Amino acid sequence: MSxxxxxxxxxIDSDAKxxxxxxxxxxxxxxxxxxxxxxEEKRIRLKGIQQDIDERKKYxxxxxxxxxxxxxxxxxxxxxxxxxxxxxSDKIIITLLTSTTIKVLGLAYLVxxxxxxxxx
Numbered sequence: 001m002s003x004x005x006x007x008x009x010x011x012i013d014s015d016a017k018x019x020x021x022x023x024x025x026x027x028x029x030x031x032x033x034x035x036x037x038x039x040e041e042k043r044i045r046l047k048g049i050q051q052d053i054d055e056r057k058k059y060x061x062x063x064x065x066x067x068x069x070x071x072x073x074x075x076x077x078x079x080x081x082x083x084x085x086x087x088x089s090d091k092i093i094i095t096l097l098t099s100t101t102i103k104v105l106g107l108a109y110l111v112x113x114x115x116x117x118x119x120x
Contacts, residue, residue: 056115063111067104074100 026034074096080086081093 060111060115063107067107071100071104 077086077088077096078093081088
């Protein structure tokens with residue numbers, strides 16, 4: 001029985017030596033799959049970044065158009081008041097000028113920070 005046990009242990013030992021050890025490197029199929037996944041992830045990220053850029057441009061144009069129209073309307077209002085076509089008190093004119101200036105500066109600041117965000 002001891003001989004049989006010994007030969008069995010030798011057989012197990014030789015079988016264990018013939019089996020190649022596992023590698024940390026992926027096989028060819030897995031490597032191809034990982035590359036495809038990485039490329040798809042990069043493509044999706046780039047598409048999202050491009051969409052963000054397009055949306056930022058669109059909303060920046062809307063904000064600047066709004067500011068232009070508001071400023072033009074204020075200019076016309078002051079012009080009409082200056083030629084006595086309409087009669088508005090000086091306090092109202094000062095209030096409109098002050099609020100418009102604050103609005104223009106505030107929206108311009110927000111748009112610039114939105115278009116050019118600080119890096120994370």
